[in-house]
Amino acid sequence: MSTDVFTRDYIESYSKKQQEPTWMTDMRLNAFDVAQKTDMPKPDKTKITRWDFNSFEHVTNQEEAKQITLTDLPEGIKKFVDTEKKQNLLVLRDTVKQYVHLTSDLMDQGVILTDLQTAITEYPELVQKYFMTDAVQVSEHKLTALHAALVNGGAFIYVPKNVIVNEPIQTIFWQDNPSQALFNHVILVAEENSEVTYVENYLATETEAKTVMNVISEVFAGANAKISYGSVDHFAHGTTSYINRRGLAERDATIEWALGQMNDGDTISENVTHLLGDQSVCFAKAVSVGRGDQTQNFTAHIVNHGKHTNGIILQHGVMKDRATGIFHGIGKIEHGGTKANAEQESRVLMLSKHARGDANPILLIDEDDVTAGHAASVGRVDPLQLYYLMSRGISRQEAERLIIHGFLAPVVNEIPIQAVRDQLTDVIEGKVN
Amino acid sequence: MSGSTLEIKDLHVEIDGKEILKGVNLTVKGGEFHAIMGPNGTGKSTLASAIMGHPKYEVTKGQILMDGEDVLEMEVDERAKAGLFLAMQYPSEISGVTTSDFLRSSINAHREEGDEIPLMKFIKEMDAAMDYLEMDKNMSQRYLNEGFSGGEKKRNEILQLMLLKPAIGILDEIDSGLDIDALKVVSKGINKLRNEAFGCLIITHYQRLLNYVKPDFVHVMMQGRVVKSGGPELVERLESEGYEWIKQELGIEDETVGK
Numbered sequence: 001m002s003t004d005v006f007t008r009d010y011i012e013s014y015s016k017k018q019q020e021p022t023w024m025t026d027m028r029l030n031a032f033d034v035a036q037k038t039d040m041p042k043p044d045k046t047k048i049t050r051w052d053f054n055s056f057e058h059v060t061n062q063e064e065a066k067q068i069t070l071t072d073l074p075e076g077i078k079k080f081v082d083t084e085k086k087q088n089l090l091v092l093r094d095t096v097k098q099y100v101h102l103t104s105d106l107m108d109q110g111v112i113l114t115d116l117q118t119a120i121t122e123y124p125e126l127v128q129k130y131f132m133t134d135a136v137q138v139s140e141h142k143l144t145a146l147h148a149a150l151v152n153g154g155a156f157i158y159v160p161k162n163v164i165v166n167e168p169i170q171t172i173f174w175q176d177n178p179s180q181a182l183f184n185h186v187i188l189v190a191e192e193n194s195e196v197t198y199v200e201n202y203l204a205t206e207t208e209a210k211t212v213m214n215v216i217s218e219v220f221a222g223a224n225a226k227i228s229y230g231s232v233d234h235f236a237h238g239t240t241s242y243i244n245r246r247g248l249a250e251r252d253a254t255i256e257w258a259l260g261q262m263n264d265g266d267t268i269s270e271n272v273t274h275l276l277g278d279q280s281v282c283f284a285k286a287v288s289v290g291r292g293d294q295t296q297n298f299t300a301h302i303v304n305h306g307k308h309t310n311g312i313i314l315q316h317g318v319m320k321d322r323a324t325g326i327f328h329g330i331g332k333i334e335h336g337g338t339k340a341n342a343e344q345e346s347r348v349l350m351l352s353k354h355a356r357g358d359a360n361p362i363l364l365i366d367e368d369d370v371t372a373g374h375a376a377s378v379g380r381v382d383p384l385q386l387y388y389l390m391s392r393g394i395s396r397q398e399a400e401r402l403i404i405h406g407f408l409a410p411v412v413n414e415i416p417i418q419a420v421r422d423q424l425t426d427v428i429e430g431k432v433n
Numbered sequence: 434m435s436g437s438t439l440e441i442k443d444l445h446v447e448i449d450g451k452e453i454l455k456g457v458n459l460t461v462k463g464g465e466f467h468a469i470m471g472p473n474g475t476g477k478s479t480l481a482s483a484i485m486g487h488p489k490y491e492v493t494k495g496q497i498l499m500d501g502e503d504v505l506e507m508e509v510d511e512r513a514k515a516g517l518f519l520a521m522q523y524p525s526e527i528s529g530v531t532t533s534d535f536l537r538s539s540i541n542a543h544r545e546e547g548d549e550i551p552l553m554k555f556i557k558e559m560d561a562a563m564d565y566l567e568m569d570k571n572m573s574q575r576y577l578n579e580g581f582s583g584g585e586k587k588r589n590e591i592l593q594l595m596l597l598k599p600a601i602g603i604l605d606e607i608d609s610g611l612d613i614d615a616l617k618v619v620s621k622g623i624n625k626l627r628n629e630a631f632g633c634l635i636i637t638h639y640q641r642l643l644n645y646v647k648p649d650f651v652h653v654m655m656q657g658r659v660v661k662s663g664g665p666e667l668v669e670r671l672e673s674e675g676y677e678w679i680k681q682e683l684g685i686e687d688e689t690v691g692k
């Protein structure tokens with residue numbers, strides 16, 4: 001299906017089939033109109049005019065969606081889940097909910113974990129309040145507008161005031177039909193003084209089939225809330241991806257991102273955090289591996305609005321074969337952000353002479369009384385590190401492996417669920433070897 | 434078994450096209466402790482690095498043999514497996530790789546595939562060696578050499594030496610930057626390895642390490658060559674008189690090389 005095929009009628013009937021309230025249908029239709037009038041995004045240093053954002057299926061015909069148990073999950077998915085203990089978990093397969101579990105203790109405290117479709121019906125006010133209002137705007141460009149018009153899955157996670165969620169909340173967005181597009185939308189809200197750790201997996205069938213991922217996450221940390229957000233993206237080679245994760249932090253809030261960006265296809269991935277409240281903090285860590293002929297454009301962007309805010313970016317990328325990876329690190333301190341701090345480190349490790357890597361640090365500062373710094377490098381594996389490891393008997397191949405895993409460790413080690421951490425390690429292993 | 438023999442014959446080494454070693458001859462056998470002394474800039478580290486296969490150093494002439502095998506034909510990891518170990522003057526820092534993972538990989542590299550050291554056994558051995566070297570156990574979970582103090586790096590080198598038990602150990606300035614307590618601990622570690630199978634080449638430009646680790650043979654390097662060899666008594670003379678008398682004896686004005 002190509003985007004040209006979509007019409008207002010299609011969108012209206014899709015919305016009806018999903019039994020959505022009128023405001024949602026109207027929002028979709030409005031977004032569809034916006035999409036006709038807006039341009040594609042223009043990521044710096046990557047030309048996407050020839051990327052295929054048109055070939056995909058918007059829905060997969062499935063048997064009546066039924067809840068399954070953890071043990072019913074196919075082996076391929078089960079390994080990303082800690083089946084030992086019944087964890088807080090939501091699984092969507094080709095946009096349709098398969099499994100959800102939240103401890104009764106958390107439910108009693110008012111925590112919500114559900115798929116977006118259910119949330120729209122059960123918590124319409126909350127969804128309406130957060131869905132593409134204050135964080136991502138429908139009108140940013142054609143892809144955000146299309147996302148709003150065609151959103152077909154996602155998760156809604158809500159942590160009320162003063163609630164501390166001790167066990168991580170996990171989601172698995174699993175693309176089983178190779179042509180299925182995920183217009184997946186995650187909303188994560190942590191109200192004042194709350195704490196939550198969230199981990200998401202985007203999994204795909206390994207395939208050359210053409211499809212599109214258009215994924216948006218909107219993350220809201222209320223005053224003094226703390227959010228740790230981990231992710232592993234692993235879409236297949238035939239998939240063209242647009243991924244947008246955005247955070248808003250109020251006074252004294254902290255948002256920590258640990259993003260494992262492991263797609264095999266062409267990808268634009270941006271992660272923007274606004275430090276709105278005074279003393280709010282963001283650590284944006286991301287690692288990626290590029291292989292084959294894929295082109296990827298990554299942006300890690302923190303905007304310091306409030307006073308005494310602290311934004312720290314770390315991006316590490318490994319590029320091999322003929323892959324291209326552009327890493328933009330943007331630290332922006334707005335006027336009024338006195339005593340703000342903006343730090344960033346972007347490093348690209350090149351494993352092949354045909355690969356292309358670019359670290360592009362940008363500091364934009366509209367305030368005098370601030371601190372800021374950046375470090376960026378593009379280089380090969382340090383021959384002296386190799387020498388040191390090999391001098392202990394370790395083979396060149398194993399030494400390189402250790403160095404690469406070490407280079408990507410800042411994110412791998414942050415992933416709070418062992419099964420997902422192991423998966424990310426495996427994905428890295430698979431991609432670099 | 435009486436250990437291995439490392440032979441260095443007429444070794445010439447260049448770095449960036451500059452000749453640094455100008456014909457070094459030296460033989461170290463199992464059971465022997467050799468000290469190489471000499472002021473800064475005389476080629477001592479170059480010798481150690483050339484033996485181990487440092488990528489920047491190019492051997493232009495001469496031979497290095499380990500039990501008759503041509504070391505110069507070997508990759509760096511093969512040299513290690515042949516029994517050579519170099520405690521480096523400036524060990525690399527490797528972010529993201531814990532010291533413990535590195536040690537285990539190193540030990541396993543010396544074992545057959547399928548015969549990896551059992552985890553518990555490894556931890557026991559590592560802990561015992563760390564205790565012996567009075568090291569903080571947390572260090573094994575820190576990234577390799579990253580943020581280590583000078584003294585911690587040196588202890589970490591000796592820790593590796595103790596765990597890998599090479600046939601020939603080369604210690605490059607293992608004493609530099611150590612206070613007297615740390616020096617004693619490091620010396621204790623080296624002395625623990627002393628037996629008829631272990632040969633050691635101790636490079637230093639101070640005498641004080643040699644008060645704790647007694648060498649059987651002492652060599653002085655200047656201008657990229659071994660200019661004087663003798664027994665332990667040479668250490669004492671150097672301690673009391675310095676290097677000036679050797680320079681006078683040999684008519685050397687500038688003892689350094691490669692300037």
Ligand SMILES: Nc1ncnc2c1ncn2[C@@H]1O[C@H](COP(=O)(O)OP(=O)(O)O)[C@@H](O)[C@H]1O
Pocket residue numbers: 448449453471472473474475476477478479480489689690691692
């Ligand atoms: N990495 C290097 N790059 C350029 N020159 C070097 C390098 N290492 C050593 N040299 C040269 O070789 C000389 C001897 O160095 P080195 O072997 O380190 O001496 P020592 O260990 O005795 O102090 C130095 O004075 C310097 O001129």
Ligand SMILES: [Mg+2]
Pocket residue numbers: 477478479522605606
């Ligand atoms: Mg030296």
